[in-house]
Amino acid sequence: MRIEIKRENGFVSYEVEAHNATLLEVLNKIKQEKDNTLTYSSSCRSSVCGSCSMRVNEVEVLACAYKVQDGDKIEALKNMRVIRDLVVDMDKSYTFNAKAKAWLSELNTGASIIHEKQHINEVQSDCILCGSCYSACPVYAVNEEFLGPFALTRVWKYVSDERENGVQEKIDTIQTNGVWDCTLCDGCTVVCPQGISSKADIEKLRVKSTMAGYSDPSFAQSFGGGFGGDFGFDGSPQF
Ligand code: SF4
Ligand code: SF4
Ligand code: FES
DSSP states (O other): OEEEEEETTEEEEEEOOOSSOBHHHHHHHHHHHTOTTOOOOOSOSSSSSOTTEEEETTEEEETTTOBOOTTOEEEOOSSSOEEETTEEOOHHHHHHHHHTTOSOOSBOTTOOOOGGGTTTTTGGGGOOOOOHHHHHOHHHHHOTTOOOHHHHHHHHHHHTOTTBSOHHHHHHHTTTTTTTTOOOOOHHHHHOTTOOOHHHHHHHHHHHHHHTTOOOHHHHHHTTTSSSSOBOTTSOBOO
16 A cells, blocks of 8 residues: 655655554555654553544544555644654643643532442543644644643633632633634544543533633624623614
């Protein structure tokens, strides 16, 4: 089969013998037998470490899980600086965990987690930091300050945890470049190898934000900056 890999100067075509092979196996074969300058990252080979994420035909995948097909076009993740070939600099996206205060800030020592609530935020803990959701996010593509999918999912993990006392601080932190900037397009959910829906978590954070007295700033602007008077007699908004 023939695949193409985007390298420094554009796509390079490789002919390889491969049957039912993963993309990572094919990349290893190319590196060992054809071109040892090809650069990519991997570690666990079992969808656990998140280091082999890349794009195939413009869709984010884990190379160790994806079965390669004839004609595939392989590229590095989007929205991140390419260090070389298929390796990107993920440092910036990790800083959003810090900006969003995505950790347990204040332990509620009196909280006791009952059995039914034990699994409430279990899936959010499964993130393997592969970066695929950032690559697929159209908002992050145009606003590098957007806190983005996995940081917001991580915030939800702590906001939904009864052992967290510092919920208000977290809700305050995600109002700018956060929950209201997401377009709810679901691109992050579609590509997540761990079945995490950051979009769903962002929706839940919006509900929490509303309960805390916040509202969607674009909605408020469309209604003339507030609810104080821009309505017709029948209650419809007047523009
Ligand atoms: S749902 Fe929101 S966070 Fe997810 S990809 Fe779309 S804009 Fe980005
Ligand atoms: S939320 Fe999913 S897609 Fe995003 S970094 Fe974590 S595992 Fe990867
Ligand atoms: S090598 Fe670890 S997830 Fe693919």
